[in-house]
Amino acid sequence: MRILITGGAGFIGSHLCDRLLADGHTVIAMDNLITGNTDNIAHLAGNRNFTFIYQDVTDYIYVEGAVDAVLHFASPASPVDYLNYPIQTLKVGALGTHKALGLAKAKNARLLLASTSEVYGDPLVHPQTEDYWGNVNPIGPRGVYDEAKRFAEAMTMAYQRYHGLETRIVRIFNTYGPRMRINDGRVVPNFIFQALHGQPLTVYGEGSQTRSFCYVSDLVEGLVRLLYSDEPEPVNIGNPVEMTILQFAETINQLTGNAAGIVRQSLPVDDPKQRRPDISKAQRVLHGWAPVVPLEQGLAATVSDFRKRLGLI
Numbered sequence: 001m002r003i004l005i006t007g008g009a010g011f012i013g014s015h016l017c018d019r020l021l022a023d024g025h026t027v028i029a030m031d032n033l034i035t036g037n038t039d040n041i042a043h044l045a046g047n048r049n050f051t052f053i054y055q056d057v058t059d060y061i062y063v064e065g066a067v068d069a070v071l072h073f074a075s076p077a078s079p080v081d082y083l084n085y086p087i088q089t090l091k092v093g094a095l096g097t098h099k100a101l102g103l104a105k106a107k108n109a110r111l112l113l114a115s116t117s118e119v120y121g122d123p124l125v126h127p128q129t130e131d132y133w134g135n136v137n138p139i140g141p142r143g144v145y146d147e148a149k150r151f152a153e154a155m156t157m158a159y160q161r162y163h164g165l166e167t168r169i170v171r172i173f174n175t176y177g178p179r180m181r182i183n184d185g186r187v188v189p190n191f192i193f194q195a196l197h198g199q200p201l202t203v204y205g206e207g208s209q210t211r212s213f214c215y216v217s218d219l220v221e222g223l224v225r226l227l228y229s230d231e232p233e234p235v236n237i238g239n240p241v242e243m244t245i246l247q248f249a250e251t252i253n254q255l256t257g258n259a260a261g262i263v264r265q266s267l268p269v270d271d272p273k274q275r276r277p278d279i280s281k282a283q284r285v286l287h288g289w290a291p292v293v294p295l296e297q298g299l300a301a302t303v304s305d306f307r308k309r310l311g312l313i
């Protein structure tokens with residue numbers, strides 16, 4: 001297949017490029033590099049099945065020749081990034097999704113939308129199942145991401161129902177791994193950076209809020225299976241092993257031998273109190289897909305990547 005990946009120079013996008021090239025596909029990565037980075041795809045330069053196009057996908061997308069699949073992964077994806085780029089976040093989820101759908105329709109391609117667990121907001125149903133409609137504050141600081149992704153899902157379903165486009169929607173839960181932007185402000189890069197510099201880890205609030213962390217290779221396996229599947233409605237993909245942020249901080253300090261402990265800082269506005277995917281639908285429709293990489297193993301690979309990029313080895 002000839003596959004366009006928007007956000008192809010981002011964390012998840014670049015891992016998708018690697019996987020799809022390894023599977024024998026031709027890949028076009030598109031990115032405006034506001035939160036993506038060409039370092040993530042530098043190793044693909046010279047691969048004749050790979051092309052990079054520097055473009056903002058909120059503008060009209062032109063791609064020459066056949067396209068069999070469009071994977072729409074362009075978006076700031078960290079709460080700090082939504083604060084810094086609120087308008088771009090809204091535009092890429094809304095206008096960017098419209099452009100990606102328009103291209104898919106023109107090329108008669110299948111579209112896979114990267115949605116998010118943030119569509120559930122600060123969830124009142126736990127763990128989160130796909131039929132839960134969510135608890136989102138539309139005007140809070142996270143609303144720019146949550147509402148853009150909710151709009152993106154609605155737009156994708158409209159193209160599916162009205163135009164008969166083949167579409168897939170994945171709701172991605174917290175994912176981590178090599179190539180995460182070191183200063184993106186999310187908990188995994190923050191804690192690893194702090195631990196590798198012998199600093200106390202910044203735990204926001206009491207640290208009793210929970211998250212469930214999925215290693216990027218497990219996510220990518222689920223994404224590829226979803227792309228090939230027949231499932232027209234959203235599917236959660238993430239790791240259901242849930243822990244508090246305090247427990248996560250202890251794990252990072254232990255793994256890195258950091259003796260500096262933790263320091264508390266204020267909790268961001270609308271920070272979800274609990275988050276864990278119910279993955280029974282994914283297991284049912286994606287032929288028994290389930291995460292296989294244990295947290296310690298995934299974190300070891302991530303810490304080693306951070307050490308390299310920080311020049312600590």
Ligand code: UDP
Nearest residue numbers: 079185186187188190202203204209245271
């Ligand atoms: N968090 C934290 N310290 C940090 C960064 C984040 O305690 O230095 C907390 C944050 O308040 C949230 C959780 O870790 O409860 C996960 O935050 P992240 O920014 O990774 O993404 P989210 O899951 O909220 O989208």
